Amino acid sequence: MKKTITAKNTIDVCIFLGILFVILAFLSQLVKPDFGEVYNIVQVTEKLHSFEEEVPDTIDVVFAGNSEVYRSFSPLQIFKETGITSFLLSDSALRLCDAAVLIRTSFDSQTPAVVVLEADTIFSDAYTHKDGYALPTNFIEDILPIFHYHTVYKASHPENIFVSADPKEKNHALRGFVETKEAVPYTGPADYMGVGDPVGINEESKKYLAEIRKLCEEKNVPLVLVAAPNAKNWTYSKNEALTEYAEKYGIDFIDLNMHLDDMGIDWETDTMDGGNHMSFEGSKKTTGFIEEYLRDNFDLPDHRGDPKYSGWEKDIKELGLYP
Numbered sequence: 007m008k009k010t011i012t013a014k015n016t017i018d019v020c021i022f023l024g025i026l027f028v029i030l031a032f033l034s035q036l037v038k039p040d041f042g043e044v045y046n047i048v049q050v051t052e053k054l055h056s057f058e059e060e061v062p063d064t065i066d067v068v069f070a071g072n073s074e075v076y077r078s079f080s081p082l083q084i085f086k087e088t089g090i091t092s093f094l095l096s097d098s099a100l101r102l103c104d105a106a107v108l109i110r111t112s113f114d115s116q117t118p119a120v121v122v123l124e125a126d127t128i129f130s131d132a133y134t135h136k137d138g139y140a141l142p143t144n145f146i147e148d149i150l151p152i153f154h155y156h157t158v159y160k161a162s163h164p165e166n167i168f169v170s171a172d173p174k175e176k177n178h179a180l181r182g183f184v185e186t187k188e189a190v191p192y193t194g195p196a197d198y199m200g201v202g203d204p205v206g207i208n209e210e211s212k213k214y215l216a217e218i219r220k221l222c223e224e225k226n227v228p229l230v231l232v233a234a235p236n237a238k239n240w241t242y243s244k245n246e247a248l249t250e251y252a253e254k255y256g257i258d259f260i261d262l263n264m265h266l267d268d269m270g271i272d273w274e275t276d277t278m279d280g281g282n283h284m285s286f287e288g289s290k291k292t293t294g295f296i297e298e299y300l301r302d303n304f305d306l307p308d309h310r311g312d313p314k315y316s317g318w319e320k321d322i323k324e325l326g327l328y329p
Contacts, residue, residue: 045133049097050104054111056178057093064315065116066306067092069182070105071124077283078124078234078262078292081181085318086328088297089308094182096124102132102214110221120304121222122296125233125248125259126240132210179321185286192237192273192281199263202241207251219255228304231259234292235271237281260299262292269295286327 075096095108222229252259276288309315
């Protein structure tokens, strides 16, 4: 016998869907992070747990951004050569919305004197949970955040709180830096910055840039924009866009792509993947350049020999990366 849909059936379905929506809405509030909306809850939570291992009020400089940061700048090298402490709040494909949360939260336990934001992040996707190719799911995630933060349990699980599932987070001694001996030469044009279409800073990136900039102003901490050497993705157009932005707001902008000769960058040995990221040898040069800038432009203390920072000395000795 063919079943017919009655008014009671329709009401029952509506009641069920209504109850389900209420439950999901309630659960959405439970899983939303208290530090603000982010794109990658696992990356951000892992990075914050690692950062919280540092002794309070001992970090002078925080670096934020994507993989360009953890391949280019080494906190241990900076400390060994200048006595300045730093930490890398960076991860693979980290979005600017995540960087904003990481920078803001860093002030909860530390009093950094300088905030450095790597520029490549500014020209990537900045949204918290919006992708141009997934508009329907974006709408659902806006209404019910549980569908965006459904992986929160992975980051908050007891096994992952102190030991990250990500291998590059396991060695906290590196303070976010990822060391690799791999070297794959870049073989493209020497004037790689002239390649590529004109590009500007999109509105969403401007929004988070303004958030970071205003936070630094409130904390009376200088914000510095830095572009790491990147023969694959960096262009004069990006340089011009950030130069204009930096001049408008009185922010320092350092484009290391304009200082390759000063650093002695050799694209045969100093990139790990054909020009996108620095190799370990390349990172020594980029780190040396940025530490000199920090030392010359800011009144940052030299903590070498201070018992409070003996852990840094111990890590440098045990890892043996900088003899």
